[in-house]
Amino acid sequence: MRAGVAALLVTALLTACGFHPAGSRPLPDVLRRVYIDVVVPYRVSEPPLETSLRQRLTRQGAVVTKQAASATATIKLTNLKEGRQVLSVGPDGKAIEFLLVTTVDYEVIDGGQVLVTPGSLRVTRDYSFNEEQVLAKEAEEARLREYIQDQLAELLLLKVETQLSHQAGRVVGEPARVVPPPPAETPAADAPTAPASETPAQDPAQPPTPAPTTP
Helix, strand or coil: CHHHHHHHHHHHHHHHHCCCCCCCCCCCCCHHEEEEEECCCCCCCHHHHHHHHHHHHHCCEECCCHHHHHHEEEEEEEEEEEEEEEEEEEECCCCEEEEEEEEEEEEEEEEEEEEEEEEEEEEEEEEEEHHHHHHHHHHHHHHHHHHHHHHHHHHHHHHHHHHHHHHHHHHCCCCCCCCCEEEECCCCCCCCCCCCCCCCCCCCCCCCCCCCCCC
């Protein structure tokens, strides 16, 4: 009983601090009705990224529509690519470690309006390979690829939520007011000046005139 109460208190404190468990974050209003548009050259089945993104949006209370016209936003995913790179080779020259790389481009639009600027995500995972366990390793690689796309869905949703929440919370301030410069100080009235001395200037070429003496 005490453990349950303590867990509830911890959850309440974390939520008050802005922390939300996975799948319980509040969605921006524009994502309440959303359409997922995955553009792939050859679509045999639904990519794990699309499946995971739909599940995450649904858990957070969104309605994923089947048509873009009935949605308030469209999450568009393009250039979904998966690759494998050799990380290391054994003494016989055969690869024994690989790096799985998955990338995708994304943007969020509403008709012709861009809600989230285009971006790109990349997730990698490495794994070892044993030619004596080919079937097991192939199954492991397939699971890793699904896991990578699930991580892509989580990262994508975090980025989209963050940017949309930032835009919604942005307060547009009043335009800057032009403050007129302070008025220039009015110069004081000209004070009467003493009349100039009428004593003629002394010619520097002539010796100075001696002062008159009193008899």
